[in-house]
Amino acid sequence: MYFPEGYVPKHNEKVMALANLIGRRDSKKNSYLWDDPEYVILEAGVDDDMAEVGLAMGFFTKRTAKEMAEIMGKSEEYCHExxxxxxxxxxxxxxVIDGVDTFWHAESWIPGVMEMIVNNLDNVEKYPVVAYAMEAYGRVRGPMSAGMFPPGIGLMRVIPIEESIEGGSRNVSYEQVSKYLNDNTIFSCSPCSCRTDREAMGEGCGHLKEDMCIQMGHAAEYYIRTGRAREITREEAFEIIKRAEDNGLMHQIPNIDGSGKTHAICNCCGCSxxxxxxxxxxxxxxxVRSNYVSTIDKEKCVACGQCVENCPMNALQLGQKLCSNKPVTENITTTYTPRDHEWTKEDWNPDYRTNRQEVVDTGTAPCKTNCPAHIAVQGYIKLAAQGKYTEALELIKMENPFPAICGYVCNRRCEDACTRGDLDEPIAIDDIKRFIASQxxxxxxxxxxxxxxxxxDKKIAVVGSGPAGLSCAYFLAVDGYDVTVFEKxxxxxxxxxxxxxxxxLEKTIVEAEIDVLRELGVTFKTGVEIGKDLTLDQLRDQGYQAFYVAIGAGKGRKVGIAGEDAEGVLSGIDFLSKVNQREEAILSGKVVVVGGGNVAIDVARGATRAGAQVVSMYSLESREQMPAKAEEIEIAESEDIVINNSWGPNRILTENGKVTGVEFKRCTRVFDEGGRFSPQYDEEDLLTVEADYVLLSIGQSVDWGNLLEGSQAVLNPNQTIQVEELTYQSQQPDIFAGGDAVTGPKFAIDAIAAGKQGAISIHRFVQKGQDLRIGRSRREFTELDKEAAVIDSYDTTPRQRVEKVDGQKAKTTFRDLSSTLNEEQIMKETQRCLGCGATVVDEYMCVGCGMCATKCKFDAIKLERVYDGAGVEFLKMKKAVVPTVLKRKLKITAKKVIGKK
Incomplete structure (x- = not known):
């Protein structure tokens, strides 16, 4: 049930007796069972001689080898050994006490014996079952104590991140990490025992494990002596504490040494x-809780989500700040708890590591919800309103490393969803982001x-340097990997x-943001086609441990009509590539562009600059159905590009192998009743258009070449690669993919979002024992009901706009003539934000670790001291717990009586 398949306990009576001694059990009345974790973890590495001496030592009694020799009638050397x-x-x-080695058993299984066994990495390597036993202990024993302990008197205790409680009037020293470090003189650090445990079981969550547990005093002496840890200074211990906090890890201490005393500081994550x-x-x-609970200042909160993502207990969720004429979830505090209810298996949440909920059921800010990368839009707008542009840039880059690029090419789904748009016009989110990103x-x-x-020491290869590949490379570089990007x-x-x-999009902008990757240590190798110049197997031989394939959809599609192979017919994507590399006249005469999307607009505008005298676009869709954004259409028409709607190409006319024109047929329907692409035509309604060049911009496809040759990766019928939805892992385990290679042609922000998720998966994949899903955000966001929103007052300033570009001037240059909002406009525009979202806290589930408060850039979260529990010594714990047990029993009994009435 709890142990690896095939494990069979040996039934060693002496080891069982030792287990009962350590657990203070009567071997006749309530002995452990052979498959109990307490027995199993000892059986793995304790032999008869060790067990016999261990029994003779007694429970929690300090003994020297000389004393044991007298007790057992054995030699002093034997007992010491x-x-x-x-x-x-x-x-x-x-x-070493009074100059002599002195031994005693740890007083509890956890915290105590089990951590000490698992902290010996040789044990885990030699006896993997010890990891399963430590994990099983909490499953077997944990539920038995549900509701029994008063706050602050558990076996372990959360200690708030000190920064989060500084300045509080009710602070006490025993809830400050610095007290424990300053009270001691000898320190050691070891890997986290819990994450070592999970890793050994193949259930790692990707959080940092090395050098994360700090031991002090007698525990440090023991850990150093037995090779479990390395000795460190107090200064190094403080550095570990800071590194843990930076990586989203909170603090706990063994709470069994008495108030204000402990022998260790753990740096923990909720998922392991x-x-x-x-x-x-x-x-x-x-x-496990501290005496503190998080409280939210709703007026200051901007629903950026940093507190939610970093909460180890899933005690915080994103909700809404706007009033509503429908019910809104404003209180998620758990009320059905083991404090006053009988607690059975039906009340547990066994899937807590994979079912985190980040948004309340009634939804949160539409901008964050609808952004594919779920950027904290409301957050960076607020920071910009305060003039904190660097902080705003930092917040954006937590999800999107290329905000300047996106400021020019994003399709602005956040603006489309903006609640303000239902009042007058959406917030100019993209313009604000562009201003911030100019840094x-x-x-x-x-x-x-x-x-x-x-x-x-771990090498990762990224294949393709488009937005998905660059995003993946960025986040892997931030994690400290050796990343090389290969670009053909x-x-x-x-x-x-x-x-x-x-x-x-000026190339200087692209170069500037790619330079950030170079500063992070990313290597770029251009002119190298994987599958042709180098194979994946050759890269594996060079030490690359994982691959992120993001080659994009860079191949133009053909229509499948007569004449499309004629001279003068080009795919729009090939044409743009030529224009971008040469930026000179490569066309002449009349140019027909087939297509109605944003790329087709770019192609048409490019043709105008590349020498065409007349440029006409022909779109299958009606004007209302065109996939190109309205503003893009407006720009194209300002540059004298003529757009013709509801026409599909029938054939390309040629003479002596060169294009002379295009015959179109009237499109009467593009989509069927179910919204699926299913065009119908009036074959009798034809239109012939003269053309010297035809640029086909009707879609793009992925050209895999020999990249995946010999791999187990599988392609879909449309030539995209099959990957697991959350992890982006292909059927070849070391190959991950994202961007257009997975979705087909989409937008840069979609690819950027996929790049980050790919990086998270690769980090876990190359680290031993990590699971690709456990403890991971599912990125499930729900938009609040905008129709029900009640907005009584708001800043009525009109939307700020940049000066429109003169199309007649623009079409004469390959440069971008658009401008950005100035700082005065930014101040006005940011004030227009309605501030739709806010975080909601579950005050029962909050353990008061303070992680949320340290991650908040808006001073919207405080820790309030609501309990007064102080730790007690392990042997005095039963007496301290009994009153709570009795009160709980009375409450449960009373409810049953009321229920019967």
């Missing part, structure tokens, strides 16, 4: 910690994140460089 074996294995402490599991799985939160164009002001880890073209940037013309 066996006690050292117990110490090295992990049941027994050893310290076996202590926090008592709260997240069993809702037995009082067992990235200057080497002195750009934001470059600190690396979170050092995994420079001579320049980096993929479609950003070759597919989007400079008059839409």
């Amino acid at each position: 066996q006690m050292m074996k117990l110490a090295v294995y992990g049941t027994t402490f050893v310290n 910690c076996l202590s926090l599991r008592s709260g997240t799985m069993y809702k037995n939160v009082d067992m 990235d164009l200057n080497k002195e002001t750009r934001f470059i994140p600190r690396k979170r880890h050092d995994y420079s 073209e001579k320049v980096v940037g993929g479609m950003l460089t070759l597919g989007i013309p400079s008059f839409v």
Whole structure:
């Protein structure tokens, strides 16, 4: 049930007796069972001689080898050898006291013996079952204590991040990490035992494990002596604390040494910690909580989501700030708890590591919801309103490393969804982002994140340097990996460089943001086609451990009509590539562009600049159905491009192998009743158009070449690669993919979002024992009901706009003549934001770790001290717990009586 398949306990009576001794059980009345974790974890590495000496030591009694020799009638050398074996294995402490090695058993299983056994990495390697036993202990014993412990008196105790409680009037020293570090003189650090445990079971969550547990005093002496940890200074211990906080890890201490005392500081995550599991799985939160609870200042909160994403207990969710004429979820505090209810298996949440809910059922801000990358739009607008542009840029880059690029090419789904748009006009979100991101164009002001880890010994290959590949490379570089991007073209940037013309996105902007990756240590190799110049197997031989394939959809589609192979017929994407590389006249005469999307608009505008005298677009869709954005259409027409709607190409007319014109037929329907693409035509209604060149912009496809040759990766009928929806892993385990190679042609922001998720998966894949799903955000967002929103007053300032570009001037240059909002306009525009979203806290599930408060840039979260529980010594714990047990029993009994009435 709890152990690896095929495991069979050996039924060692002496080891069972030792297990009962450590657990203070009567071997006749309530002995452990053979498959209980307490027995199993000892059986793995404790032999008869060790067990016999361990039994003779007694429970929690300090013994020297000389004393044991007298008790057992054995030699002093023999007793010392066996006690050292117990110490090295992990049941027994050893310290030098009065100049003599002194041994005693740890007083509890957890925190205690089990961590000590698993902290010996040799044990985990040699006896993997010990990891399963430690994990099983919480499953078997954890539910039994549900509701029994008063706050602050559990076996483990959350200690708030000190920054989150500084300045509080009711603070006490025993809830400050610095107190414990300053009270001690000897320190050690070891890997986190819980994450070691999960990793050994193949259930790692990707959080940093190395050098994350700090031992102090007698525990540090023991850990150093037995090789479990390395000795560190107090200064190094403080550095570990800071690194843990930066990586979203909160603090816990073993709470069994008495108030204000402890022998260790753990740095924990909610997805692997076996202590926090008592709260997240069993809702037995009082067992681990601090005296603090998070409170939200709704007026200051901007629903950026940083608190929600970093909460280890899933005690925070995004909700709405706007009033509504329909019910809105404003209180998610758990009321059905083990404090006053009988707690059964039906009340547990066994899937807590995969079913985190980040948004309340009635939804949150539409801008964050509808952005494919779920950027904290409301958050960066608020920071910009305060003039905090660097902080705003940092917030954007948590999800989107290329805000300047997106400021020019994003399709603005956030603006389409903006609640303000139902009143007058949406917030100019993209213009605000473009203003903020202008810092990235200057080497002195750009934001470059600190690396979170050092995994420079692990090499990752990214194939393709478009937005998906660059995004994946960025986030892997931030995680500290050695990343190389392979690009088959001579320049980096993929479609950003070759597919989007400079008059839409200047290449200096692309280069500036790619330079950030170079500063993070990413290597770029251009002119290298994987599958042709190098194979994936050759890269594996060079030490690359995983691949992110993001080659994009850079191949133009054909229509499948007569004449499309004639001279003068080009795919729109090939044409744009040529224009981007040469930026000179390569066309002449009359040019017909077939297509109605944004790319077709770019092609038509490019043709105008590339020498065409007349440019006409022919779109299958009606004007209302055209996929191109209305503003793009307006720009095209300002440059004298004529748009003809509801016409589909019938054949291309040629003479001597060269195009002379196009015959179109009237399109009477583009989509069927179900919204599926299913065009119908009036075959009798034909139109002939003269043309010297025809540019086909009707879609793009992926050209795989030999890239995937020999792999298990599978392609769909449309030539996109099959990947798992959440993890982006293909059927070849070390190949991950994203962007257009997975979805077909979409927008840069979609690819960027996929790049980050691919990086998360690759980080887990190349680290031993990690699961690709556990503890991971499912990115499930729900939009609030805008129709029900009640908005009594708001800033009536009209939307700020940049000066329109003169189309007649624009069509004469390959440069982008558009401008940005100025700072005065930014101040006005940011005030127009309605501030739709706000975070909601579950005050019962909150353990008061303070992570949310430290991640909030808006001073919207505070920790309030609502309990006064102080830790007690382990042997005095029963007495401290009994009153709570009795009160709980009375409450449950009373409810049953009321229920019968």
